[in-house]
Amino acid sequence: MQTNEQIAKDLLDIQAVTLSPNKPFTWASGIKAPIYTDNRLTIGYPEIRSRISAGLARLIMTEYPTVTDIGGVVTAGIPHATSTADRLGLPLMYVRAKPKDHGAGKQVEGHVAPDAQVVLIDDLISTGGSVLKAAEAVQKAGIKVLGVAAIFTYELPAAQENFAKAGLPLHTLTNYTTLIHQAEKANILTATERESLLTWREDPWAWK
Known part of the structure; x- marks a missing residue:
């Protein structure tokens, strides 16, 4: 089984991803969605956690060789970034959602050399808003961002547009299309x- 298929299967097996086209979830953004993802669950499964960090390490060295x-x-990207940095023997930093309101007021934490070339890791990509804000904070600190690596992406058109606008590449271990395929193989979906799930991905706001 290829890495993208295995990770998709892992997410389904531990119910980090729940598919419910007939009883949709409401996201914080207000979008009605037939899918809910909580990749924080992956850190509780050592074998899956190890597969993720190994996959991210390979992905990063292939797509971002100058990292x-x-x-x-x-917060969810930190444990996977930590284990991936350990595998690669590379320095680690993390990016707060906003600058600290005390002390030095840092948003980017950790020792990073001025000539560093950073790859940011997140667990999940919906529209890309949070990770792209993090990338902007790193860039404002004078540090070069090569791109983003993540476990899973919904493959929403908005994410593609936002990453293109930011001029940053995105590479993930698995994606929405692969996940649906694995769910079909497991007889989870009719x-x-x-068809409902695929329609949602094309235009989440208009989906019913």
């Missing part, structure tokens, strides 16, 4: 549910 530092996005 010198790994960055974790608060054909009608599959």
Whole structure:
């Protein structure tokens, strides 16, 4: 089984991803979605956690060969960034959601050399807003961001547009399309549910 298929299967097996096209979830943004993802669950499964860090390490060395530092996005990206940095033997930093309101007021934490080339790690990409804000904070600190690596992406058109606008590449271990395929193989979805899920991905705001 290829890495993208295995990770998708892992997420389904531990219910880090729940598919519910008939009883949709409401995201914080107000979007009604037939899927809910909580990749924080992955840190509780050593074998899966190890597969993720190994996959991210391979992905980063393939797609970002000049990387010198790994960055974790608060909060869910930090444990995976930590284990990936350990595998690669690279320095680690993390990015707060906003600057501290006391002390030195830092948003980027950790020792990073001025000539560092950082890859940011997050657990999940929906529209890309949070990780791209983190990338902007790193860039404002005078540090070069090569791009982003993540466990899973919904493959939403908005994410593609936002990453293109930011001029940053995104690479993930698995994605929405692969996840649906694995769910079909496991007989989790009917054909009608599959079509509903694919329709949602094309235009989440208009989906019913």
